[in-house]
Amino acid sequence: MTTIGIVGNKGKGVKSDCFITFEITEKGGIEIILESKVKVMYGDSIIKLANEILKFFNIENAKLSIEDSGALPFVIAARIEAAIKLVVKSEKEFLTLLLEQNNYQTARDKFRFSRLYLPGNTPNLMINAGIHKPDGIILDLEDAVAFDKKYEARFVVRNALRSVDFYRAERMVRINQVPEGLNDLDFIVPHNVNLILVPKCESAEQIHKVNAKIEEIKKKRNISGDIWLMPIVESSLGVIKAYEIATSANNVVAMAIGLEDYTADLGTKRTNEATESFYARCQVVNACRAAGIQPIDSVFSDIADLEGLKQNVIKSKGLGFDGMGCIHPRQIKVILENFAPDKNEIEKAKKIVNAFFEATEKGLSVVSLGTKMIDPPVVKRAQRTIDISIKMGILNSNWREEQNAG
Amino acid sequence: MQDKFVKNAIGRLVPTEVNGRLQIPYMGVGKYHPEGNKYAPPIVSCSDFPADGNKLVATLKDALIKAGLRDGMAISTHHHFRNGDLVGNQIFEIAAELGIKNLTWVPSASFECHAPLVKYLEDGTIHHIEGSMNGSLGRFTSTKGMKGLGILRSHGGRYQSIQDGEVVIDIAVIAAPTADFFGNATGDRGPAACGLLGFALADSQYANKVIVVTDNLVPFPCFPWQIQGNYVDYVVKVDKVGIPEKIVSGTTEVTKSPDRLLLAEWTAQFCNEAGIIKDGFSFQAGAGGTALSIGIYFADILRDKGMKARFARGGSNKYLVQMLEEGLTDFILDGQTFDLEGVRSMRENWNHVNTSPFTSYNYHGKGNFASMLDVVILGATEVDTSFNANVVTHSDGMLLHGIGGWQNCIFSKCTILPVPLFRDRIPIIKDDVTTICGPGELIDVIVTERGIAINPLRTDLIEAMKNSKLPVKTIQQLKKEAEDICGVPDKAKFTDEPVAVVKWVDGTVIDTVWKLA
Numbered sequence: 001m002t003t004i005g006i007v008g009n010k011g012k013g014v015k016s017d018c019f020i021t022f023e024i025t026e027k028g029g030i031e032i033i034l035e036s037k038v039k040v041m042y043g044d045s046i047i048k049l050a051n052e053i054l055k056f057f058n059i060e061n062a063k064l065s066i067e068d069s070g071a072l073p074f075v076i077a078a079r080i081e082a083a084i085k086l087v088v089k090s091e092k093e094f095l096t097l098l099l100e101q102n103n104y105q106t107a108r109d110k111f112r113f114s115r116l117y118l119p120g121n122t123p124n125l126m127i128n129a130g131i132h133k134p135d136g137i138i139l140d141l142e143d144a145v146a147f148d149k150k151y152e153a154r155f156v157v158r159n160a161l162r163s164v165d166f167y168r169a170e171r172m173v174r175i176n177q178v179p180e181g182l183n184d185l186d187f188i189v190p191h192n193v194n195l196i197l198v199p200k201c202e203s204a205e206q207i208h209k210v211n212a213k214i215e216e217i218k219k220k221r222n223i224s225g226d227i228w229l230m231p232i233v234e235s236s237l238g239v240i241k242a243y244e245i246a247t248s249a250n251n252v253v254a255m256a257i258g259l260e261d262y263t264a265d266l267g268t269k270r271t272n273e274a275t276e277s278f279y280a281r282c283q284v285v286n287a288c289r290a291a292g293i294q295p296i297d298s299v300f301s302d303i304a305d306l307e308g309l310k311q312n313v314i315k316s317k318g319l320g321f322d323g324m325g326c327i328h329p330r331q332i333k334v335i336l337e338n339f340a341p342d343k344n345e346i347e348k349a350k351k352i353v354n355a356f357f358e359a360t361e362k363g364l365s366v367v368s369l370g371t372k373m374i375d376p377p378v379v380k381r382a383q384r385t386i387d388i389s390i391k392m393g394i395l396n397s398n399w400r401e402e403q404n405a406g
Numbered sequence: 407m408q409d410k411f412v413k414n415a416i417g418r419l420v421p422t423e424v425n426g427r428l429q430i431p432y433m434g435v436g437k438y439h440p441e442g443n444k445y446a447p448p449i450v451s452c453s454d455f456p457a458d459g460n461k462l463v464a465t466l467k468d469a470l471i472k473a474g475l476r477d478g479m480a481i482s483t484h485h486h487f488r489n490g491d492l493v494g495n496q497i498f499e500i501a502a503e504l505g506i507k508n509l510t511w512v513p514s515a516s517f518e519c520h521a522p523l524v525k526y527l528e529d530g531t532i533h534h535i536e537g538s539m540n541g542s543l544g545r546f547t548s549t550k551g552m553k554g555l556g557i558l559r560s561h562g563g564r565y566q567s568i569q570d571g572e573v574v575i576d577i578a579v580i581a582a583p584t585a586d587f588f589g590n591a592t593g594d595r596g597p598a599a600c601g602l603l604g605f606a607l608a609d610s611q612y613a614n615k616v617i618v619v620t621d622n623l624v625p626f627p628c629f630p631w632q633i634q635g636n637y638v639d640y641v642v643k644v645d646k647v648g649i650p651e652k653i654v655s656g657t658t659e660v661t662k663s664p665d666r667l668l669l670a671e672w673t674a675q676f677c678n679e680a681g682i683i684k685d686g687f688s689f690q691a692g693a694g695g696t697a698l699s700i701g702i703y704f705a706d707i708l709r710d711k712g713m714k715a716r717f718a719r720g721g722s723n724k725y726l727v728q729m730l731e732e733g734l735t736d737f738i739l740d741g742q743t744f745d746l747e748g749v750r751s752m753r754e755n756w757n758h759v760n761t762s763p764f765t766s767y768n769y770h771g772k773g774n775f776a777s778m779l780d781v782v783i784l785g786a787t788e789v790d791t792s793f794n795a796n797v798v799t800h801s802d803g804m805l806l807h808g809i810g811g812w813q814n815c816i817f818s819k820c821t822i823l824p825v826p827l828f829r830d831r832i833p834i835i836k837d838d839v840t841t842i843c844g845p846g847e848l849i850d851v852i853v854t855e856r857g858i859a860i861n862p863l864r865t866d867l868i869e870a871m872k873n874s875k876l877p878v879k880t881i882q883q884l885k886k887e888a889e890d891i892c893g894v895p896d897k898a899k900f901t902d903e904p905v906a907v908v909k910w911v912d913g914t915v916i917d918t919v920w921k922l923a
Contacts, residue, residue, distance in 0.1 A: 015830055038831050040802035041895035073893060127891070131855045165891075329664035337570050350487030393875065 005086030007152040008079040022083035023063045025139040029391040030054055036068035036193040049073060051079045056094050074163035075123040078155035096163040105225050106170045106194040108253050111135050112294055113323040114335040115172060119144035120153035130167035132329035141184050143201050151247040154187040161191040170194045180208040182213045188365035189217040193227060201231035202238045204248035211249050226251060234258035235265045239280045252389045254294035257284045272308055299325035300301050306334050313338035340392050341385045349385035352378060388404065408900035416842055417516060420915040424907055425534060432916040435845060438508045440770055446570025447612055459588040461641045467500045469640040473615035475501065478508045479576035482609045482876040485515035486600040490652030491583040493619050497599055498526045508533040512606035513729050515808050516540045520599055522696050536573055537564065538808020539647060545703060548805045548922050554650060556759055556906030560796055562767025562814035563909050567610040572913055578609035578616045580633060581647045589638025591850060594753040596622035599647035601743025601752050603632045604762030610637040621647045632760060655745050655849050660702060661695030665855050669824040672854045673783060674703030680870045682781045683707055690719035690815060691783040693744045703723045708734045713853050720777060722748035730758060741766055741773060741811065743766040760837055765816035769911040781816035781881055786823050791881050793846030793861045795823065796839040798908060801832050803898030803922050805906060809843055813911050816848040827854040833895060834887035835881060843908055843918045857884050897922035
């Protein structure tokens with residue numbers, strides 16, 4: 001082990017973060033040096049928190065330098081703990097408060113239209129992510145974190161799961177590729193993660209490994225509750241194995257496709273027209289539908305091109321996808337609006353659901369609209385269209401009363 | 407020392423005397439009624455001015471000497487060139503060179519380009535500043551203090567104080583993008599075009615001596631003129647009065663920050679749902695990225711509803727100009743132009759009207775435009791739970807900003823402050839703001855990314871938003887939410903030494919800025 005632990009971010013443009021240098025010394029007690037733009041308002045509380053953490057890890061002689069750019073307590077704590085653990089081995093965890101409002105589970109079939117990627121080592125972007133109302137947020141430990149920052153990012157993600165209010169968004173984490181990703185699980189499974197994304201997935205076996213580790217942690221920490229999985233297929237092999245992966249475990253609720261890596265694997269380039277990935281996308285949609293889970297499309301990477309994104313969403317919905325990743329909050333609205341049912345779809349759904357209610361009220365076992373008999377799955381899909389429309393505010397929840405009154 | 411302070415009507419300790427002049431403590435909105443006559447400059451005679459109209463003087467130094475520059479005078483300048491001003495600093499370089507001391511600088515606003523003036527505050531060339539102390543000048547004021555007390559005034563308060571004789575300008579230096587030798591001047595043309603020169607109106611009318619400095623001298627008459635040459639004593643031609651790219655931006659762009667866009671969207675939606683946006687309404691949004699986006703949302707709403715505004719108050723920019731040209735507003739009543747499109751429109755379009763702090767903001771006049779606005783969108787560094795707000799100091803106690811037109815604008819029918827609930831861990835909503843710049847009774851709505859608080863005095867707005875899907879909360883709830891996330895901040899620590907006072911729009915003292923401990 002080294003004698004100096006250095007973690008965090010500083011410099012121009014860095015906000016709500018801090019940079020920690022921790023050094024064990026022979027004697028002289030604890031020396032804390034704080035530089036902070038919020039020193040007047042929070043200097044005392046930062047020093048107090050630092051002392052508390054040092055005491056928690058039984059550090060008696062050390063020099064701790066904190067260069068703070070307005071980091072929230074969960075970030076400061078994550079940074080100091082990570083720095084200490086680079087130098088001192090410890091099984092203990094200094095856990096920040098698990099917010100009461102973060103104690104929720106998500107439903108297997110909840111809407112997953114939009115899920116916002118948040119780089120795991122950039123706390124600044126996490127703080128306000130939930131106010132943009134994505135269906136889910138993804139704390140990313142994989143591609144959005146530089147290789148030498150992977151270690152410290154785990155602490156930030158763990159504390160964010162506990163202490164950041166994402167305002168009821170489904171709290172997701174993208175772990176690193178298995179097997180390395182298995183080491184991420186200790187930092188997220190005990191902290192009320194709702195869903196784990198398993199990247200570069202190529203086999204059912206990888207999912208089994210993830211689930212085995214999750215079970216082990218759950219047992220050890222005495223945790224119950226479902227943790228859903230969303231494998232991401234990002235290679236030609238992954239696409240071929242799509243059905244195997246989709247049906248690999250009960251807690252696999254959705255499967256996504258990652259097109260940057262996939263097109264690279266094919267030896268081609270990703271285009272807006274996306275003809276190169278047509279087969280793969282269809283394959284993923286088919287595998288997911290066959291397995292009864294949600295097919296989720298790849299992100300659209302040009303954040304300035306909202307019109308391009310819109311076209312992409314329309315195409316994606318047409319292929320049968322149920323959602324798409326976002327890399328910027330501005331994309332959320334476009335994705336929601338265009339995955340949303342259009343006027344014709346809503347009108348048709350209203351007629352079908354109405355016919356179903358009328359049949360039920362009359363005690364009929366067969367639902368029909370005009371001369372056409374309507375199968376239960378059609379009713380179910382129509383009901384889903386209605387539910388989505390109500391949720392998105394494009395249809396009033398009392399639409400039936402309004403219709404009957406009108 | 408303490409016996410010279412008194413608690414004013416909003417509970418703040420303020421000095422009863424500032425730089426040797428007795429003060430009236432703030433008494434409440436509309437409570438102070440001035441008496442007596444306005445200030446008047448000395449009568450002059452044409453016989454003392456060249457009959458051919460040529461008032462050209464070789465250099466600024468010559469003009470200042472001819473104007474009688476000496477110890478203790480008040481010298482005014484204007485912020486039309488914003489951070490690209492090349493004239494303000496020169497005046498004090500000349501004064502220092504001449505060994506002149508104890509000047510009062512009365513700018514309409516200061517910018518970071520005036521940071522070099524700190525050395526003249528240190529060596530006593532400048533005794534104190536009346537106007538605004540931004541950035542480095544504010545930092546100097548907060549940490550070291552000027553020789554005299556700084557006085558912070560709004561744009562309207564500046565006009566009022568000059569009109570009422572609270573501050574007597576000995577020499578006004580008006581830097582102008584275009585002028586003739588008689589002193590007629592305009593801001594809408596020339597290499598340093600800035601749009602208009604409204605902030606210099608009071609100075610041209612009331613200053614003892616007026617010097618126009620230009621880098622674009624045109625043959626008489628400079629028409630249309632914004633400053634009348636009949637007020638002007640001397641005209642100086644220089645190589646360059648300002649740095650164009652720092653005066654107006656080539657393009658103003660709306661914010662790309664998703665959090666700010668959300669504030670803008672909610673603010674516009676609030677105005678729509680509360681019934682503020684209607685045919686013939688009026689609005690003012692500032693220059694910041696959030697305010698620009700609000701203008702765009704307003705335009706969308708008007709277009710959708712087939713309505714138009716009667717007038718929009720500037721600062722103008724290309725988005726406001728687009729609204730004017732698209733017919734979404736009949737007029738722009740402009741106080742300053744923020745980009746080249748604004749300048750062009752002001753030059754070309756009769757309905758883009760050049761206004762001044764006299765027409766728009768002066769509280770000691772027979773009405774002003776600001777109070778007629780249906781809605782105004784402003785910012786703040788802090789707001790307290792009684793909706794009192796601060797725009798000049800930060801929570802660490804540092805003086806960093808001027809008041810601008812903020813105090814004047816809050817007289818509108820609905821004042822909305824879209825502000826992030828916290829900035830880099832620093833909550834905006836406090837029990838007590840560091841400095842009160844405006845009383846809460848004039849501030850109606852706070853829009854944050856975590857909820858919207860309506861002033862309980864506005865029962866009409868609360869009623870109108872009763873069924874809204876927007877997250878309407880109490881200001882106490884918002885304060886708690888921020889403190890749950892950030893922690894409760896400690897207060898700034900001050901000495902008992904005042905370094906500046908904040909004037910209310912009627913010339914009374916609303917608060918004191920204290921030296922940092």
